[in-house]
Amino acid sequence: MKPISSVIGRAYPLGLKNIDTDIIIPAAWLKTISRSGLGKGAFQSLREVPGNVFDDPAYADAPILIAGDNFGCGSSREHAAWAMADLGISAVIAPSFSDIFSGNAFKNGLLAIVLPQDAIDRLMEVAQTDSIHIDLETQTVTTPFQDRFAFEIDPFRKHCLINGVDEIGLTLKSSDAISTYETKISASQPWLTPNIA
Amino acid sequence: MPTSQTLYEKIWNAHVVEQRDDGTCLIFIDRHLVHEVTSPQAFEGLRVAGRRVRRPDLTLAVPDHNLPTTARLDSDGQHVPIADPESAQQLEALERNAPEFGIAYINATDIKQGIVHVVGPEQGFSLPGTTIVCGDSHTACHGGLGALAFGIGTSEVEHVLATQTLQLTRSKSMEVRVEGELGPGVSAKDVVLHITGVLGASGGTGHVIEYTGAVIRALSIEGRLTISNMAIEHGARAGLVAPDDTTFAYLKGRPMAPKGAQWDAAVAYWRSLATDTGAVYDKVVTINAADIAPSVTWGTSPEDVLPITGIVPDPSTFADPSKQEAAKKSLAYMGLTPGTAMTDIEVQNVFIGSCTNSRIEDLRAAAAILKGRKKAANVKWAIVVPGSGLVKHQAEAEGLHRIFIDAGLEWREPGCSACLGMNPDKVPAGERCASTSNRNFVGRQGPGARTHLVSPAMAAAAAVTGKLTDVRELMN
Numbered sequence: 001m002k003p004i005s006s007v008i009g010r011a012y013p014l015g016l017k018n019i020d021t022d023i024i025i026p027a028a029w030l031k032t033i034s035r036s037g038l039g040k041g042a043f044q045s046l047r048e049v050p051g052n053v054f055d056d057p058a059y060a061d062a063p064i065l066i067a068g069d070n071f072g073c074g075s076s077r078e079h080a081a082w083a084m085a086d087l088g089i090s091a092v093i094a095p096s097f098s099d100i101f102s103g104n105a106f107k108n109g110l111l112a113i114v115l116p117q118d119a120i121d122r123l124m125e126v127a128q129t130d131s132i133h134i135d136l137e138t139q140t141v142t143t144p145f146q147d148r149f150a151f152e153i154d155p156f157r158k159h160c161l162i163n164g165v166d167e168i169g170l171t172l173k174s175s176d177a178i179s180t181y182e183t184k185i186s187a188s189q190p191w192l193t194p195n196i197a
Numbered sequence: 198m199p200t201s202q203t204l205y206e207k208i209w210n211a212h213v214v215e216q217r218d219d220g221t222c223l224i225f226i227d228r229h230l231v232h233e234v235t236s237p238q239a240f241e242g243l244r245v246a247g248r249r250v251r252r253p254d255l256t257l258a259v260p261d262h263n264l265p266t267t268a269r270l271d272s273d274g275q276h277v278p279i280a281d282p283e284s285a286q287q288l289e290a291l292e293r294n295a296p297e298f299g300i301a302y303i304n305a306t307d308i309k310q311g312i313v314h315v316v317g318p319e320q321g322f323s324l325p326g327t328t329i330v331c332g333d334s335h336t337a338c339h340g341g342l343g344a345l346a347f348g349i350g351t352s353e354v355e356h357v358l359a360t361q362t363l364q365l366t367r368s369k370s371m372e373v374r375v376e377g378e379l380g381p382g383v384s385a386k387d388v389v390l391h392i393t394g395v396l397g398a399s400g401g402t403g404h405v406i407e408y409t410g411a412v413i414r415a416l417s418i419e420g421r422l423t424i425s426n427m428a429i430e431h432g433a434r435a436g437l438v439a440p441d442d443t444t445f446a447y448l449k450g451r452p453m454a455p456k457g458a459q460w461d462a463a464v465a466y467w468r469s470l471a472t473d474t475g476a477v478y479d480k481v482v483t484i485n486a487a488d489i490a491p492s493v494t495w496g497t498s499p500e501d502v503l504p505i506t507g508i509v510p511d512p513s514t515f516a517d518p519s520k521q522e523a524a525k526k527s528l529a530y531m532g533l534t535p536g537t538a539m540t541d542i543e544v545q546n547v548f549i550g551s552c553t554n555s556r557i558e559d560l561r562a563a564a565a566i567l568k569g570r571k572k573a574a575n576v577k578w579a580i581v582v583p584g585s586g587l588v589k590h591q592a593e594a595e596g597l598h599r600i601f602i603d604a605g606l607e608w609r610e611p612g613c614s615a616c617l618g619m620n621p622d623k624v625p626a627g628e629r630c631a632s633t634s635n636r637n638f639v640g641r642q643g644p645g646a647r648t649h650l651v652s653p654a655m656a657a658a659a660a661v662t663g664k665l666t667d668v669r670e671l672m673n
Contacts, residue, residue, distance in 0.1 A: 016526075017519050018398055018498050022638040027619040031263065031283035033237035033290050045639050068519055070399035073432065074638060076334040077235065078350035096399055099368075099434045100334055100348055107352035154366060156221040167352075168248070171360045174215055174223055178251075178362055181214045181225055191455035191463040192227060193254060194322050196301045 003164035004109045007091040007134040010062040012053045013127040014046075015120070017068030021101065024072065024080040038079055039086030054087075064132055066123050067094040071112075072101025081108045091134050093141065095120055106157050107167070115141065119149040136162060201475040204439050205370050205405045208345040208470065212328050214362055224365045226357050227327035228344075230313045231258040231300065233291040234619070235332025239355035240294040252361045253299040257322055260288050260305055261312045265621050266582050266609035269306050276306070284620065298358070311585025311611040314338040314552035318422060319585055321451025325440035325467040330357055335552045335635065337428040341421035342448070343440030343470060345405070348429065368434045369479040371404040375412035377486030382669040384562060385420030386554060386633065386652035388412060389427040390492040394502030395484060401433030404480065407472065408438050412486045418447040419558040426553045427635050430499035439471040491668050493539055494637045494650040496527035501637070503539055505655065505667045511535035530639055531647050532627070539665050542649070543575060546630035547606070547660040548642070549653055550582030551616040554633035557591050559653040563633075564597040566657035566671055572605040573663030579606040580622065582614040606660065618643040631659035 029041035047054050065084070071094040072080060081104040084092070091111035105112040113134060115123070119141070123132060126143045133142045136158060141149045160167060185192060202210070214223040229252075236258075243249070250256060263284035271277055279285040288305070295302035303309045309316065314335055317323035325343035330336060332354045339346035353363055373392055406428055413421065421438045428436030438444075445464050448454045455463045490504035501524075503510075512524035512535070528535070533542070549555075549563050560583065572579050581601045583589035589611055592598055598608045615622040616634035618641060624630040626645025633656050634641075637648040649665060658666040 017523055020498075020636075020638045022636070022641050026640050026644070027617045030234050030619060031281070031287050033241070033287055035238050045644070070402070070432065073398055074334065074429075074636060076332055076336075076348035076350055078238075078332075078352060081350070096402055098399070098432060099402060100350060100429075103353065104350035107350060154221075155219045156217065156364070156366075167364060168246070168356050168359050171223065171356065171362060171364065174362075175360075177215050177223070178225070178360065182252075182361075185225070189463075189466065191459035192324075192327070194228070194257075194453040195456070196254060196257065196322075196453060 001109045001160070001164045001166065003162060004090065004111065005136050005162050007063050007111060009064060009131050010059050011064035011066050011123065011127040011132050012059050012062050013124045014053055014065055014067045015124050018070045018073055019067050020074035021072060021077050021080045022074060025077065025083040029083070030077055030079050035082045036086060038083035042083040042087045061088050063088060063090040064134065065089050065092045066120060066127055067092060069095045071097050073098040076100045078104045078107070081105045081110050085110055093120065093123060106161070109161060111136065111161070113141065113151050115149050115151055122147055201473040203370050203472045203476045203478060204343065204407055204437050204470055205345065208326055208328065209367060211326070221364055221366055223362050224328060225362055226330050227255060228317070228322060228329040229256040229357050230317055230329070230331035230336070231256060231354070232262060232313050232331070232333065233260045233287045234262045235351050236294065236354055237287060237290045238351050239358060240298065242355045243298070243358060248359045250298040250300060250358045255361065256300045256358070258291055258295040258300050259303040259310060259313055259316050260291055262613045262617065262619050263288055264305055264612040266612045266614045269610055308586035308590060311588065312552045312555065312613055314426065315555060315584030315588065318342055318418070319451070319587055321448050321454030324448065324454065324463070325444055326470050330363070334429045335426050337433065337436045338422050338426035338552055340425035340428065340436040341418060341438050342444055343438060343467065345435055345437065347435040368405045369403055371401060371406045371433070371480040371482065372478040373406050373408050374410040374481065374483045375408065375486060376410045376483065377412060379412055379486050379489065382491050382654060382672055383489050384652040384654060385416055385423040387489055387492045389424045390494065390502045390650060391489045392484060393427060393431045393499045396431040396482065398430065398498045398500040399432040401428065401431040404433050405435045405437060406433040408436060413438055414441070417558060418443060419556040422556065423553055427499070430635060440467045491652065491655050493655065493665055495531065495533060495539065496524060497530055497637055497639050498527070499635070499637060499650065501527060505539055505665065507539050509533045509535050509537040509539065540667060542629065542665045543663055544631045544649065544659050544665065545575060545577050545628040546624050547576055547579035547656050548615040548630055548632040548634060549580070549656050550584070550614045551634035552584065553635045554653050555582060555584030555588065557588050559633065560588070560592045560597050563653040563657040564600040566654050566668060567604040567606070567660065568600050570604055570661045572660045575663040576660055579660045580609050580615065581606050582609045583611050585611050604660070615642055617641060618646070624648070631656045631665060
């Protein structure tokens with residue numbers, strides 16, 4: 001994972017709630033066996049509407065997306081995070097995210113920033129004309145108009161994002177602990193290993 | 198140490214390999230189900246890093262999402278090629294990756310093949326008290342057996358393949374208690390649609406929900422799987438139903454379940470998992486069964502639920518302005534006018550299937566309504582897709598397929614089918630479908646498709662009348 005500590009730039013003021021994973025990337029795009037090239041299918045149904053924010057030149061290549069409640073609800077498809085990254089988005093700010101999406105975003109160095117609705121409303125306003133600055137180190141979102149919103153983030157995730165930690169590599173350092181657990185369980189619950197023919 | 202624990206806490210605590218100071222835990226995963234859509238990039242990641250699968254013996258691969266549900270063998274017994282080259286490529290990748298990494302693979306023409314969430318319980322691969330993951334959000338389904346089961350993304354699929362663990366933080370707990378007794382024509386699907394309407398699509402976010410109460414206790418395993426399957430539709434990380442004698446009777450003798458003395462030891466352990474008296478949930482929601490009618494969705498979020506006796510809502514009556522906006526967009530997409538009776542809405546398509554409702558009881562419920570009846574002329578496409586080859590075999594042994602075919606419905610091969618617009622089974626743009634699946638999102642069943650989520654009996658009723666219909670009017 002590439003380290004990420006801040007995102008600065010324009011933001012797509014989307015604002016809608018319950019943006020589900022089928023909206024972020026429809027199932028027809030999930031037939032790929034690679035992670036790249038999904039940006040073309042990102043937000044397909046929204047982009048079919050004339051005047052949508054994604055095709056508005058004012059927001060061209062914006063690295064931030066501002067959305068409503070329950071962003072990324074629905075499927076577990078990591079293709080949603082891949083498609084957004086491929087579109088050039090590095091951070092999403094919303095009042096809430098689905099659990100699976102926020103996990104997938106994190107694994108891909110895509111920031112999923114939770115802020116209350118009134119902060120979202122203000123950022124939607126700012127996004128019309130100006131850039132937004134997300135700083136992961138200080139856990140703040142700021143604007144050129146002296147707005148300053150603090151956000152929470154799980155300390156482990158913050159550490160991994162800033163340092164670009166390979167999570168599998170990190171877990172593999174615990175291989176001995178995993179082996180100890182496996183030995184203990186196979187003795188106490190031997191029936192746990194399935195009879196896979 | 199707390200003396201009283203919830204079912205969730207017991208399963209969680211039994212799977213902690215390591216706990217870090219910041220609260221993150223390394224959690225052991227007992228079962229990993231793999232399908233063709235969310236795994237190719239994970240296997241590729243392993244290859245690139247030179248990593249192996251740590252526990253192939255805890256991993257089971259089966260294709261389901263991309264498979265066409267038309268005949269898979271021709272009259273000479275030869276495999277029918279898959280027309281879509283991308284689907285074929287993805288299916289071939291799984292067929293190649295599974296043996297390369299030593300993982301058991303159920304192929305497309307095996308009678309055991311089916312939707313991952315039907316296959317797991319049916320084979321006894323999914324067991325109470327275990328942690329189960331799959332790169333699919335409806336993995337919550339297996340919680341119906343009392344397993345802590347949840348969907349993961351592809352990076353986590355790769356992480357589980359490589360380490361048999363996940364780095365997780367503990368979720369909050371919620372009890373959804375459904376008390377009373379279900380009325381005639383009201384099924385597990387109606388219960389979970391109603392719950393989703395009450396909680397909202399994000400009501401369970403950050404929580405693991407345990408479904409309790411007299412209604413849940415009285416349900417079969419098929420019904421409990423249906424409820425837990427849709428835990429994700431109200432935002433929950435996972436759903437759980439405490440294992441009991443119904444669970445043990447369902448699992449006993451299943452091919453991958455424990456046998457003999459091992460079985461007895463397992464049951465003794467499973468009996469200890471139920472939430473202790475006095476254990477505290479972070480949140481409790483109580484629902485009265487008398488308030489649950491045969492239910493149907495009107496919009497493009499699973500929270501948009503109404504009793505079938507309801508009318509299409511007027512967005513201006515919603516208190517929340519963002520909900521007003523969403524409802525306006527939903528109604529425009531769905532082509533519906535406020536004030537229309539739900540029972541006046543015509544459907545052109547009927548889909549009976551998906552990991553929510555494709556088990557034998559679901560097919561029996563649909564057949565009971567369709568027996569001796571015909572589908573309406575305005576219903577152009579109506580398909581019944583069993584959840585697995587074994588469900589198909591059982592349904593045929595009971596003669597259910599004859600009822601469907603005689604009524605004018607198509608009887609298909611097992612797979613995810615028209616739930617998600619990924620294989621050839623799609624609903625045409627602008628047309629409606631009474632669907633037993635789990636999501637009514639924009640474009641879910643195909644671009645422009647309009648989905649109304651219902652129970653199997655309600656879908657059967659819609660097939661007969663050509664409109665969304667109160668199934669109670671067709672009973673007896």
